[in-house]
Amino acid sequence: MKADLRIFPAYNEIYDLKFTDDDIKHLSTFPGHLGWDNISEEEGWAMTLISAVIKSDKMAAERKSRRLNSYDSHIPGITFNVVKKDDIKPEIIALPKKYNGYSVAWIGYGYHSNENIIIDTISQDDLKNIAIVYKFCKNILSDHGRNFLHSSMTRTRFKRYDLFLNVFRKLFLDIPQISFNRAKNNGNIENELDIIDFFTLLYPKAKVYSAIKSQPQSQSQSLRPYMNIITNVIEHNNRRYSISAYKDGYGYGSEYNRKRLSVTDSTQDEYDYVDVDRMFVSMNKNSTSALGDMAFIDSDYQLPTDEVIQSHLGHNRGADAPTILMTNKELAMIVKRFQQRLDRSKAEDVSKRKLADKIRNKINVLKTPKGKLKINGVEFTRTKILYENQSLILSSHEDEEWVFSVISRVLRGYNLDSLNFDAILAEFLNKIDFEARGNNKPIVGQIGDVTFTVSTETTTNTIGNTSRRTYINERRINQDEVKDCIERGLCFQKQTDFDYFLQEVSKCSLKIHKYLQRGISMTVRDEFNACEISMKLPITRKKNINYLVMQGREFRIKDTHKIIELRKARNLVEVLNVFMNEKILNGIHHTYIKGLVDAAKKEYITAIDKSKKLLKETVEMFKLEEKDYNLNGKNVHGFLIKGKRHQYVLEVHDDPETKNNVYTYPDGGYLCIVDKSTSQVGMDKLVNRIYALHNDSALASQIYTI
């Protein structure tokens, strides 16, 4: 992951490495110090160890994935990983002798595997050859193949390179066929010369056949989807290693977008057809066969259309299904069968179209001024949609038939069952959102009991930059939250309450509001200690400024988005990067780091436990039972709470981050209730609601939705 050198002091602090400031300055080494300056561009695959922190048996290594002879030696984006000192990662091809001597890691498998071999004496020429073997193992072999080599050769020590190659050559003969089609990236090859170099190195007497790229067949037909063409064949010892090219649909400008390597033994049926310029179809890119799903074995064949091929092969062919060796006669037959199916399908389309016309005629009544329609409990007129006393109206809309057009969009299929209120509401909101983005005319309407006016204002500043602002009922709202705000209108019975809500969202967006309430939780990996840690970062807001609150200190957040995105962090390094970046968080010194991380961990663990304890006490006090309740046909798991005005079901989830909805019992009416304060965690939301709902009559003036 991306990191930068500012993280070293943070690491020093958090792991108590006891480096002085001067030590930290000398933790970096540069390519020149490794004696690798003369390696050419072709060997640029080797990652360079740039910096390392040694702590007992572990090493935090920063490395640059750049070519060694590049002049750009100070690229800010560097990767950071933690490896054991004796478990060198495959990408780190050499370390300073001070630590390990020359160790060569070559298979390229997982982070914590021990797949390195050690060769005591390596010349510059040897390095070039090792590079060829390394590239092949890392880029071409599947996990299966690397596992095979791994189990046979790991941690072996060789005096010289040629001894290593002899052992490798013998092992390679036994490598299973499946090894050449990588499951992870389909064995994609950037340059077939790498493979030819590898086989030439391994078998100097192998026969190598290559396509003449100017031949028309090689150039044009291979560019069709699913079509493959063999461009190179290397034959040795009754085995054919073939490189085939195919198009993946994303690349431009290269003759062949993708290539892959396959191996075929002379005992296999298709062996005789594994030739340069052989065309074949491979629908399944994980196919283990050198000729994919179907190969054209006669000369002068006529390639069928893609539809014919897909129809014939279907979608359920496994990766191990044998290749269909297709003659011209069989080809003609599958084309004929396809045509017959096509004719039948056209007849079915006609009948579907007739059904669609019938439904359209039914909803056409909404184009007339007095037309009415009731489907699935939703009442439609030309200008209004009504469901359970909830109205949806767009009074300003120029399209007088907007209800008709909303229904038409929802009715994508030919089934009236899809026309329910949820789908209609979603389309209604989409329509408002789309038009608010697309034009400057106000959109006036009603949702439930409240009205809304969505308007936009576009201004251009003196340097020509245009900005667009969106308002609902004259309160400025984030454009991306227009739909959510309008939808929330269904929660309000009074216009003043809805407008107050909009005023609050105008001050602080729905998104920020959510994280202010819940804090930012994350589970990240600590590579040094090889463990997962859960953390919680509480955020507070004062005078429109957000602060991270830790250990009694408040740190001003300068980039709220970056802090919120930490919820997606997977590694402690990502968190430290953000903490140490003054453009994101103000006032954090590296000496605070250990305390902050400990506090965030403790915050999460103890807070959740304590909130559970409080909930348990609350549940016992009110004698609540957690179970499933049937609310008008909908099953909700939670507590039944008896207030003085109503009974309520409070929804309960195992995950404290999930919203705890409140419904009236037994009719299942949804009640919009939100915590005013952010100072809570875990199950506290439930506790707040249990107490409040028991006291509903005393608190109805404040929770006006109950």
Place this chain on the structure above:
Amino acid sequence: METKINMIHIKEVSSSGHDEWDFEEEEAMDYIKEATGGGKWLFLDGQFAQPNEITIEDIAEAGEVLLTNALVGGVS
């Protein structure tokens, strides 16, 4: 003559799950007033109470004194 000091135990929903405090009676009342002024709700034995409508005795007699976070309809 020895004066017995009654301690009031208060639980409060907070970002650390919940906090528990022990106050002398008058301190407890001050703390409750400050907390409710800052958006907390007071419940004595599960019943909502307004700080300006109760006495120190009400608090002292309550088996449970809890400060929860206030709720509001519809703002999220």
